[in-house]
Amino acid sequence: MDLQNFYTEILKLSDTQLVQALTENSQIKLIKKGDVLQHIGSPSTELYFLMKGLLRGYLLDSKGKEVTDCFVYAHGTPVVSSINLGESSLICIEALEDSELIAIPFSVVLPLIGSNLEVIILYNRLLSNSLKMHWENKTVLVQYTAAERYQWFLESYPGLIKRVSHRYIASFLGMTPVSLSRIRRIVRDGEN
Template identity: 80%
Template sequence: MEIQNFYTETLKISDTQLVQTLAENSQIKVIKKGDILQHIGSVSTALYFLMKGLLRGFLLDVKGKEVTDCFIYAHGAPVVASIDLGAPSLICIEALEDSELISIPFSVVLPLVCTNMELVTLYNRLLSNSLKMHWENKTALVQYTATERYQWFLKNYPGLIERVNHKYIASFLGVTPVSLSRIRRMVREKLKLK
């Protein structure tokens, strides 16, 4: 029932036959903190949605250093490592907390995306939201100062500063961990003066 409710209440799918098909072919996947859900270059066979927990997407720079690309923390967020469903992963996805996901095989989803208009609309909405978030992230990284990026992070990723290792946040914001620590201290001091 939990899976059916996810499709009707979280994803807002109204087609009862579609919900039944999706629910019958879905399962709950539990991953532990530190586990890798998807490796760079591997091909996923399933589409995932986050039920609870926290994930991080990262890639490697030319020196092999991890660069945090995204955080997945919202209930119902799609967990996709490539824009092309079923293509090799562009990023690695790691659990930062014990997490629970709904998993549905691509072999079930892909034919439905081609035939069910409600699913096409949902896919386009999720893709559009993801693209919007991606561009907001990239704009902040390019146009904001380090302090402004930190303040933007606090506003757009509420509560994550308490849940995520600060080295991952520093990587995401394009600063060193030492710089992030200095920025955090400076922001706290400014707040105390107000």
């Protein structure tokens, strides 16, 4: 998919001048498995959208241990590492697979957020979707049992159980890898 089609078909932008400006100022960025796209504390300079691949966002706890915050795997998903665009990154974003992203400099995006109604609507839609996803994740972590969290993960993140290291999934679900392994075995044995 070319950049222009991405903006019109995936992001649903209809303003031809806006699409042309974004297309002219965007580039495709390739990131290899294991590479870090954004480090914690480093300034964010670009807005990314995932075209293909798999990314993981993580924080560090008080002991410096990685805690998985999110997975980005769906085509067209925005990849943002801080609440406000252009601020220092709150999470580290690393590639779990070779990945392809669209990169747009914040110097292009930020003025549009303040002046273009179509971009304002898109920005609000993306923020709303992100907030909804994060609240669902946090609610699941607090209200579900470990087995229920695992079942929710299988339903909400189809196919990722085969693509993501189980230690990252365990971290994301707030359990140890040993607990996840035990739950997986119970679920697998219950299906047979």
